[in-house]
Amino acid sequence: MTAPSSLPRQVLIWAAIFVIACVLPSLFRSGFLVSVLSQIAIMAVFALSYNMLLGQTGLLSFGHAVYYGLGAFATIHLLNGLGKSATPLLVALLPLGGGAAGLVAGLILGRMTTKKAGTTFAMISLGIAELMFATTPIFPSVFGGDGGFAGNRMAGKGSFLGLTWGPQIEIYWLVLFWAFVSAGLMFALTQTPLGRVANAVRDNPERAEFIGYDTRQVRYRMLVLSGLFAGIAGGLSALNYEIVTVDMLNAHTSGSVLLMTYTGGIGHFFGPVLGAAMITLMQTLVGGLTHAWLLYFGLFFLFMVAFAPGGMASVLSRQSALVKAGLWRCLLPHYALAAAPAALACLGAVGLIEMAYALLAGHDAASFMGTSIRLHTLLPWLGAASVLIGGIAGLKWVIGGMSDAWHQALSQLQGGKP
Amino acid sequence: MDFVVITLLNSVAYGLLLFMLSSGLTLIFSMMGVLNFAHASFYMLGAYFAYQISTWSGFWLGLLLAPLLVGGVGMLVEWHGLRHVRRFGHVAELLFTFGLAIVFEELVPLIWGKASVPYAVPAQLEGALFSLHGAAFPIYKGFMMAMSLGMLAALYGVLTRTRIGLIIQASLTKPDMVEALGHNVPRITMLLFGGGTALAGLAGVIGGNAFVTEPSMAASVGFIVFVIVVVGGLGSLGGAFLASLLIGALQTFSVTLDVTLQQVLTLIGLSLPADTNLARVSLVQLGPVLPYLLMVAILILRPRGLMGVRES
Amino acid sequence: MSKFACRMAMAMLAALPATPAAADIKIAVIEGLSGPFARSGETLLAHVAGEAELMNKNGGLNGEKIELIPFDSKHSPQEALVQLKAATDQGVRYVMQGASSGVSFALSDAITKWNARNPDKTVLFLNYTSVDPSLTNENCSFWHFRFEAHADMKLEAITNVLMTTKDAKKVYLIGQDNPAGQRVSKVTKKMLSMKRPDIQIVGDDIHAPGKVKDFAPYVSKIIASGADSVVTANFGNDLALLLKAAKDADMKARVYTFYAGSSGGPASIDFAPAGQVIHIADWHRNITADDAPLNAWIDGFNQKNRPNEFMYIRIKNMMGMLNKAMTMAKSQDPKAVALALEDMHYQGPTGDVWMRRDDHQIHMTQYVSQFVEQDGDAVKYDSEGTGKGWKTIDTIRAADSQLPTTCAMERP
Structure with missing residues (x-):
């Protein structure tokens, strides 16, 4: 499924995304646009981490929001715990705490979920996500009241390289930095033996098992790493919005990351990024134009599934191959x-x-x-x-x-x- | 004693309703291997169609026609949509039904408005069947139970006594072999999808006025139908029936027993740190999530489900 | 297409390149306007829009025209914050919202931070429906004003009614398993044990929100407990389904609710036996049945916004108070207006309302009413075409539902 594209082309795509991401905010001096771009970058990391499961290992998960949400809660608690000593440098490193939370959650939950692939995995992930979400009211000290938990990324004094994380544009650069680091690591992972074996486990688990790989271990490792990056995405969202609510853990969030990843294209590394950008823009821009946006979204999605199952990325890469x-x-x-x-x-x-x-x-x-x-x-x-x-x-x-x-x-x- | 009887009745009634909701999905899931996320949308359509027909000519015609109409919509969806998506794999099929559910949830309020519609229980079925300890047991609930049992009997009859039923049964376990024998599996699939959605529609006709008919009723059914199908086991109508009753009982008794998690754990010799939130958690609170707990446990311990004939 | 969509389109286009603020007073309403929660957001928006139109006709807000800009929060706190950015980009200085406590909390917090970081572009947040007590207690903000009684104040009023109801002996509490529901259970128990220690709490159930399909087991438990009164903060389907199961099982206990009278509520419980459902609110139509100009206004509103009805008199009060504050402050600056709003007394259609300075919480008369058949006399008007309407059974003066606040407000 993954089209092994040549290295120069990959470099070109990375560079193009980098340039677009850097130029857009200075073209339009709009706080709204910057916050939409931040949202896109966060969702892109989340969707890329999801594609480690769906696209690369063939695991359909209905509960990926658990790792995202736990990462966000961990980050906001760290931020509030630091209080006045949250210097801008420490704040910049906080998403790693979110990643650690996602990683730990993956280590624990993955033991239960990755025993089997296919529908069994999908249903266990759904069940565990529902259980996690349903137990959030039992722990108000962790998950907060009606409004969740708020934090202040400017609680500490001073600046780091002249940045205080006050203005949205500064937090955007931070999000962008972590997004590129995460995406780079996730891309590197696809080139490692683990990444390759994951593809084998996706395509033919029996054969992979036969030549001596422990398929369950492979699924487990991929899930844990994917939890790590989902946690980083959650951490970025906590810093960006400075508020974390239990909605981030629910089935709706798990559903939207699935939709983003799939419409973007699970067969290409950058597919999920495209999907995250497209669906976020659709929500904010089309959602601003008409209240029927959900219906348009549903119809668009049906159309995509029926006519472009490889997602936007595969449509684009086909066309570009034809052009070439x-x-x-x-x-x-x-x-x-x-x-x-x-x-x-x-x-x-x-x-x-x-x-x-x-x-x-x-x-x-x-x-x-x-x-x-x-x-x-x-x-x-x-x-x-x-x-x-x-x-x-x-x-x-x-x-x-x-x-x-x-x-x-x-x-x-x-x-x-x- | 009366209280136990009424609780038992409530639990069976709820279980039978769950069976109505999920029997169609069991058939579809078993044969096509697809979790139909739009199943609850067909349940909603059933309620709205029945409401619409009932405004013209009463409840009984709606009971007859609405499931047929829903089945027709289901067949159209299979014929013009799912069938083409199938070649892209199960995930694509599943996501197609996901999209359908979004579209239905937006289309229904466009036609019938965003508020609930006054879809009422027919006058003949109103009132109490009997009364125990001050709590009445409504006639309509009895009717609902009878319909559900009738559905089970009819399904069982069709599946074991008719030719098409035997072919369907064969397809449930060995679809490739059935195709190899020269049966038109695509047509059977379409009929089965229509039949399954018609059953969901029937559940909607009966559940719509027992509860509330409004645009989020599909979402409120949620994943519970999947839980039943998975717990019951693939390809097993009996499993779905058993799972429905089990989950009905689990939810009803967890509400009425009024014990805390601590008390349950004490029975097996465990204790929680006292005076924490966890120790105060009651089973009433956990009732709605117990089915998910059951599902996760079943999937880990016995992935084929209670009575499943094969693993997915 | 529709005028509304076109206006939204213009607003969005204007949002992309930042535009300098025009002379009009721009007010943003950030509510969930699409998807399953759209109805309550639309009703609230229609109320604000109606008042803004009326004010513009009568010379505007302190002489300036109001430009109302709706933003769709999609009922999500994060999305609401993105929309807040769009609003501040367009030079909006007044934000209104209320349909979700989670969103209110996020907006109040974000606006407070925004004002600290952008002192030249401060924004004022006017909240007209969300009832989470923390917003005017531990999480209060100088930039947030609430024009609705919060949940604890409503409970204070309900327990006052229970206190004086002689035949209330056994009370059953049922609610959603979320912070709001848990709080209702805790606070009611505390208040009742002080006011009427002889009242027995015979049950206290919380259930996962929106997950219970059949409330029959809960209802049979209520009946078995012998309760004569049920207190619930359930709303929407969880309330309708509870009452449906109650009717099926022929439950006789009265049900005290917070939300039965909000948009879509009456229509979803039209089957409930007369007199069973009791509701507490600052207004229902039969309170001001003799106010002819108000009636004319309401008829026009209902005609225009079918099937949504006029329900929130506090939005009328809020706009009136905003106008008064701007006139007093002779300024549109949010800080000056906020200072003028503090400690303001205002004569609304139901009498005096007061904005407490300490926590920016409104205080007004609350009415406890029963859902009964329309009779043309005490119940002159029905609600949402159900043939049933609200009949006042008790009036709680503002002073009687006043509670101390823990708010330690940071003033700019």
């Missing part, structure tokens, strides 16, 4: 042809959904491109529906040609590389 082979030129007209009906179908669907939400919110009229639309008349609904149907019909009409061209290009691509 010079085959994109044959496909371009087909893409252009499909774009118009696809846009129409989207327009129709968005129109229907937005009108329905407006009606649900109690509005009688909605405005579209400056004109007011009366929602209690049939015409706008028929209009939007026919645009949608027209778009779909158009798509059906051009899709045959596109898929032929696509397969042809693909076979040429494979033919070109024996």
Whole structure:
């Protein structure tokens, strides 16, 4: 599944992400953008750690939030425990404490969960996560009241390299630093014997066992290391928001990291980063535009699973391979042809959904491109529906040609590389 | 004594409801190997369809039609969605149902509003069946139990006495062999998915007015149905039945027994540090999570479940 | 598409490159506006929007127009903090929220830190519904004002009612297993043992929130205990399901609640036998049934926001107090306004409300009422189209639910 890409290409991707991450905040002087970018970087580490299980070892977990949440709680307690002696340098090192908490949790829980792979692992991870979450109210001194625990990353005096961690932009640099360190280590891990054996255990556990590897040990080690990085991500989130709540441990958080990782692409190392960026942006930006964002998100997700099971990363890498082979030129007209009906179908669907939400919110009229639309008349609904149907019909009409061209290009691509 | 009887009845009633909820999923999970995350959404659809039909022509027509409609939706989902995703593996299938659950949860309030709908118990079934120690036992609960038992009997009949049932049973254990024998497994799968979702729909028709019909009712069922299927064991309707009753009893008795964790541990000779929060924890508090504890224990000690015929 | 979405779109576009603050007074409402919790957020937003519209029509807030900007917190504290950044980017100086205690705590904490780090861009947080007592006690802040009685004050009022109810002999406590639920159980026991030592606490159950499908075992336990009164802080489905099981088992005990009257509450318990459900709040429509202008306003609101109804008179009070404070301070600066709000007395539709200086906690009359059939007389109006409405059975003066505070406020 993991496409072994050449080293220069990997370096290129790392450099590109680094440049984008550094340039964006200075392009737009917006606190909001910086906090969204921080969120993306944190989720990227979390999703990368999740992919150590799903993508690299073939373990589907429904309880990864446990490690993330425990890392966050450990960090906030360390921060509060340090109190006034939390110098900026110590604060910068705190995510390591979160990582340690995730590591210890992995050492303990992994003993129970990694005995088996497959559905058994998935269900045990789900069960343990539910148990952990349900027992949080029993320990208010650890998990806090309704609001969780708050901390102050500026409690100590002084500065470190001129940084005090007060402004959001400074914490962003810190998050970015740890994100790159974690991602680098996780990438290095894929190149180690353990990383390679994990792939073997994912692809064919019987054979791996037969040639002398203890599959259970391999799963256990991967889970423990993945807990470490999830804990670091949790620690970063604790420093970024300065508040930790039990929500971070719940099934919803476990579900979103699964969605991010999968839509990004589990077969590529950077897939989860792409997924984290895409879904976080979708939540904050699309979520700011329309209250129907969850529905769009659900539909988008269904579409991804049905048509691009390799995730965004595999779509992009396919296209770039085609571009490199010079085959994109044959496909371009087909893409252009499909774009118009696809846009129409989207327009129709968005129109229907937005009108329905407006009606649900109690509005009688909605405005579209400056004109007011009366929602209690049939015409706008028929209009939007026919645009949608027209778009779909158009798509059906051009899709045959596109898929032929696509397969042809693909076979040429494979033919070109024996 | 009366109190014990009413508690026992409550526990059986709850267990039977859980069986209604999970029987369809057992069939689907056993045959397709897929945890259908949208199963509870079909339960919700059943309740809403039945409510809609009941506003036009009463409860009884809804009882008949709503499960069929839900089954139809289920078959469409299998035919146009899951079937295409299957070639990408189980994880993709599972995530597809995950996405479906999100979409259903947003679509239902679009149609029926965000508040709960007044889906009421029919007048014929209102009132108390009998009364024990001041606590009434409602007729509707008796009806619910009868329906659940009827469902078990009917399923058992279909699976053991009809041709299609025998093929399904065979597919539960040896899908490849059934295909090799020339049966149209994709069609059987579609029918089975439709049937399984129709059962969830039926549970919704009956559970919707026994409880509350509102857009988060699917989420509130949560993972409990998975727990039952896993504890009961793959491919075993009887296992699911047993697991349902067991979990029903576990949850009901943990509420009514009113003992603390400390008291339970004393029985096996352990003690907790006194005066900590842990020592004060009562079983009432832990009741809702006991099923998960049971599931984890079963998976560690006996991964095939109580009556499972094979491991997943 | 919808006007609302378009406005949100404009707001988001404006958020990307930082814009200088305009002359209007920008107010941010940060609530969960999508997903399963959207309904309560929408209702609250509609209340604020209605008041803002009315004020703009009558000359605005201290002469300035209000620009209301909604932000979707998705009911998550972390997401709410990201949205807070978007709000401060746009030059918002007033933030309103209330639907979730967790989010309120996060906002109060973050705004206090923001103000310490950005003294030239201070923000004031006005909280209209969240009831976690800690927000005006150990976690209080100069920059946070609460316009709702907190949970302990409501308990003080409920236990006062129990104290004077002669036939209340056995009380059963049931609640969610979260800090709020645990606190209700602890505080009720303490208060009752002081006020009415002869009342027996015959049961005290906490259950995992949102996890119980069938409350029948709890109800049979309540019946077996012989309880005549049940006190619960359950809300939403956990309350509706509890009452449903109670009805099925023909439970006779009265149920004292905090949230039966909040948005969606009455509609979800329309089946409850008349008189069983008792609720405590600062207002219900039958208290001010004779106030013709208010009635006209409410009718217009309900018409416009169907199926949501006008429920929160305190939001009206809050906007009125904000206006009064700005007029008094002759300034829009949050610090000056905060100082003016402190110790303010204000005449609302139900009489005097007072913002205590020590902890920024509102004090107002509380009404204990029963959910009964609409009769056109004492119960002139029903709630959420159920044919049932609230009938006042007891009035608790502000002074009688006043509690000492542990707040040690750091003033700028």
